[in-house]
Amino acid sequence: MNQGCPNSHWVAADFEDILEILDCRRVPVNAEEREKRPGKVPYYGATGQVGWIDDYLFDEELILLGEDGAPFLQSDKSKAYLIRGKSWVNNHAHVLRAFCGTPNLFWKYQLDQVDYHPFVSGTTRLKLPQAPMRKIPLLVPPxxxxxxxxxxxxxxxxxxxxxxxxxxxxxxxxxxxxxxxxxxxxxxxxxxxxxxxxxxxxxxxEPASVLLQRILMERRRRWEQSGKKGKYKEPAAPDTSNLPELPEGWCWATVEQLLDEPLSNGRSVPTSADGFPVLRLTALKNGEIDLGEHKNGAWSIADAEPFLVKRGDFFVSRGNGSIRFVGRGGLVKSEPFPVAYPDTLIKVRISPTVLLPELLTRLWNSQIVRSHIEKKAKTTAGIYKVNQGDLELTILPLPPFxxxxxxxxxxxxxxxxxxxxxxxxxxxxxxxxxxxxxxxxxxxxxxxxxxxxxxEPAEKLLERMREERKGSALEKESRRKKGRPRRAT
CATH class of the missing domain: 1.10.287 (Helix Hairpins)
Structure with missing residues (x-):
């Protein structure tokens, strides 16, 4: 039995004895240049097609194996793939052709099974140089x-x-x-x-409309008793002209009408090892606030007091690089330890006697809310943002309590x-x-x-493959001396 082979009629050989390496015929073309050369020929990179171009380098079935950027150390991911017909390949993929007409697909699957740890180098972006690749051991059955x-x-x-x-x-x-x-x-x-x-x-x-009016009257009464000067500002009512009809007893309401206290942005504070805890934006996950996602901020307990998080608080993200995530909300479901909220979150505190906090969390993901937020979101430097005014005018369906x-x-x-x-x-x-x-x-x-x-024994097949490799090497050397580079065929 050959060492490393599962049975006696297989043989082991180096990569370079089995697969012809055609890397010298690759030509990288950057995206800007490809825009000037539109065409119907696929342009390939480390893990697949990355564009189109107007000419071809190869016109056959070949194996492409990532040179850099491929998932070499992820056992469940492919590292090699086949291409067929006219193609152009950049220098991020090794170009391979099996000797003696052996099936490329067989070698593609085997290359996906290789343990690349001994052969790749680099840290953030792994690279498979040609020299170590040549010595990768492969199995050759009949x-x-x-x-x-x-x-x-x-x-x-x-x-x-x-x-x-x-x-x-x-x-x-x-x-x-x-x-x-x-x-x-x-x-x-x-x-x-x-x-x-x-x-x-x-x-x-009690219909929802009566509940809403009762809450609004109570809010006004509290304002009048507070002794504040000026004219009381009624919260904006929803424009229902383009809204669907609700069931009997329900009504539409704006967030501003339902608020127990005004909306509030958090505060931005730099990190400090011994400061007061403040949530990160990453605390907002799947409609909840993960209190474990926090840092220590450079401020005192007294500074953080106006921004303390309470159970039942609902927070909305002010900005995100994706419009799908801007304005997403999360509920504080458990009693929090002393922690404040940052400027990246807006606190929405609605009285639980008007709308159950858990139901608010669900309604916030509805299409009518998302449509309003995504329509109102404005983008600056690639970041979509919403403000308090946008949230106040967000319309929610309010069922009877x-x-x-x-x-x-x-x-x-x-x-x-x-x-x-x-x-x-x-x-x-x-x-x-x-x-x-x-x-x-x-x-x-x-x-x-x-x-x-x-x-036929695998040894004889391997002998023919090695002979073909020698012939190919001689042909390449002859072309090099004559200075006649040619398109791969």
């Missing part, structure tokens, strides 16, 4: 067995790809399901309405089911990834395809 291995791998991976595609569809449907559940909640179709129940039970209830608990319970129940289903899909994705790795591992352990003692 040629007919190579074809059987490729056939077996393709058969298994085709079925696995179908499973993965089905999982992708399930994941997309779960996302649509969550959105449809939220839409049903916003439109009053998720739980029995208070109007329906009171009619059936023969009792009265008694109905809010039923809506929230149903939302949480259905969300729990979706979460469990999503977790199962994620686990199945991981299983599919592990199975893909196992299929390739079995293939190059000689356990995936039949072995036929009548196959």
């Amino acid at each position: 040629l007919p067995e190579q074809h059987r291995i490729v056939e077996a791998i393709e058969s298994y991976l085709t079925r696995l790809d179908a499973v993965t595609a089905a999982l992708e569809r399930v994941r997309a449907n779960l996302k649509l399901y969550r959105a449809s559940v939220l839409k049903a909640a916003v439109e009053g179709r998720l739980a029995p309405t208070e109007a329906e129940l009171t009619k059936a039970e023969g009792r009265d209830y 008694q109905e809010q608990e039923r809506i929230l319970c149903e939302l949480e129940r259905l969300d729990s089911l979706a979460t469990m289903a999503t977790a199962q899909v994620s686990n199945n994705f991981k299983r599919a990834t592990r199975l893909r790795q196992a299929i390739l591992k079995w293939a190059f352990e000689g356990r995936l395809a039949d072995q036929d003692p009548n196959d």
